Amino acid sequence: MPKNIGFLSTRFAGTDGVSLESAKWAEVLWDGDRHVSFWYSGRSDREPGISHVVPEAYFGHPENEWINKQIWGCIRRDPLVSARVRDMVDYLKSTIYDFVRWHEIDLLVPQNALTIPMHVPLGIALTEFLAETGMPAIAHHHDFFWERTRFSVGCVHDYLDMAFPPSLPNIRNVVINRQAEEQLALRKGHSALLIPNVFDFDKPAPQPDEYSKDIREQIGLTEDDIFILQPTRIVPRKGIEHAIKIVGMLKDPRYKLVISHESGDEGSDYKHMLEEMAREEGVDMRIIADRIGEVRQYDDQGRKIYTLWDLYPHCDLVTYPSTYEGFGNALLETIYFRKPLVLNRYSIFVQDIEPKGFRLALMDGIVTNRVVNEVRRILDDNKYRREMVEHNYRVARRFYSYTVLRRSLRTLMTSLTGLG
Incomplete structure (x- = not known):
């Protein structure tokens, strides 16, 4: 009943x-x-x-x-x-x-x-x-x-x-x-x-439509830019300094680090530290929190407000270098949208998620040349990247559907x- x-x-x-x-x-x-x-x-x-x-x-x-x-x-x-x-x-x-x-x-x-x-x-x-x-x-x-x-x-x-x-x-x-x-x-x-x-892995992820097709242009990216997305708030446990370090070590001005959300009510000290670090590393970091909302709408300046899910289809790589997560929704979101991911091995991931067999660019608290080389291969090798994201989708469908x-x-x- x-x-x-x-x-x-x-x-x-x-x-x-x-x-x-x-x-x-x-x-x-x-x-x-x-x-x-x-x-x-x-x-x-x-x-x-x-x-x-x-x-x-x-x-x-x-x-x-x-x-x-x-x-x-x-x-x-x-x-x-x-x-x-x-x-x-x-x-x-x-x-x-x-x-x-x-x-x-x-x-x-x-x-x-x-x-x-x-x-x-x-x-x-x-x-x-x-x-x-x-x-x-x-x-x-x-x-x-x-x-x-x-x-x-x-x-x-x-x-x-x-x-x-x-x-x-x-x-x-x-x-x-x-x-x-x-x-x-x-x-x-x-x-x-x-x-x-x-996630509902039996239902295909939404693709760009008439409303969201211009996101890259709206946030100032060109066709040649590589869109690297950090889909989190700006709080210390998200480890965003590692994302900046990775982009800096790639040494290519085409790579743009885009952070989706602001710090909220947890203060701005961490944000200021990240901005200073990005300048020192020569990283083009963009915080687009004023263009991301819970629903699609237009702001008081007539600009489009997008949702986080509008961003995923347009990005080339997702960074998720958190030091702690209760589970990690952004991990499943990235896999759902069939995007490659670079991830810090936080404790819950090591214990619960890693044994499932996902293929990710993994780091252990520090950014090494091995991590950067793996990221570079993911971005440069289309076949390698495609096999990786399809494998991850199949694994997630089995365990997290x-x-x-x-x-x-x-x-x-x-x-x-x-x-x-």
Whole structure:
């Protein structure tokens, strides 16, 4: 029987991993078994008719931001803070009850809401709701609090023990990498099913259309330029200095390094360092964040705003030299668009992804002549490049397709409901 599935998080909007993967889950649940998805969050870009938006559930809500300032970086909690947490928990719990009742929800899918304590009251409210109702839930965990140094010191260990994630018989835990699976078992004693991020590899990647065919011209590239894409925000863990080093060592003015996104709310020091490094290395680095958005549109100057997916078909190589990733969506995106990739062997890649047998230009924390020579061969040898990307597509289709996700979700739902 088709069921009503309730996805719940602080935000379902934009291109963050939670928003993207939850949309894929909803698509697979509908295509496979006609389960209908509804959305509870503080911010949402889902259809209004199936969305339940509660502003206080957003991690950036002023009340939650005040609470976060009081509970992190200290070891004692003021009674006033506990009282305000309790008030917000009671309110949010009532809105979850409303959401479930109005949409006749059969099963909840918390998306990172019971994982990373960016919104502690929401996690507690959801935990209490699940404890009080016994409603079956699949908790999808993307980033645990012990993976982030900013949550290492705080005065809410009682809340973390209770709700991030909780220990309840009606919850099944899902993690996106093996390291998280092991740490969850070690720290909490909870078992989990590993479901990696996925793509619909049975559907061909979108190709340039009338709107996006002029991207290279719009960002100032000529026909002779080699378009090297860094499809990430400008934050230190993305290791963008390695991308600059690679382009610099190629010693060819045709190579242009294009960075798709800005630094966001993490400051501009790293960006300034990269700009200075690019000047010293003689690298033409372009940050085109003002031309990239979540949807296609025109800005106030009449310029086209493109999406990240509009960029992939036009680039010649993708750089992904991250030092840490929970999984690595850009890796799968690059393979999906059949583009070659130079990648730093971050720990999750080494443990979970590398054994699958992908063919990539790999580096181990430093840029060597071997890495640069491999990049040069990829860019210069069309046959070698074509064989590489086709091989990667076949491997990804086997291990990271919607078929894999559909099989795992059916297993979880059978475990929770007894129905296949």
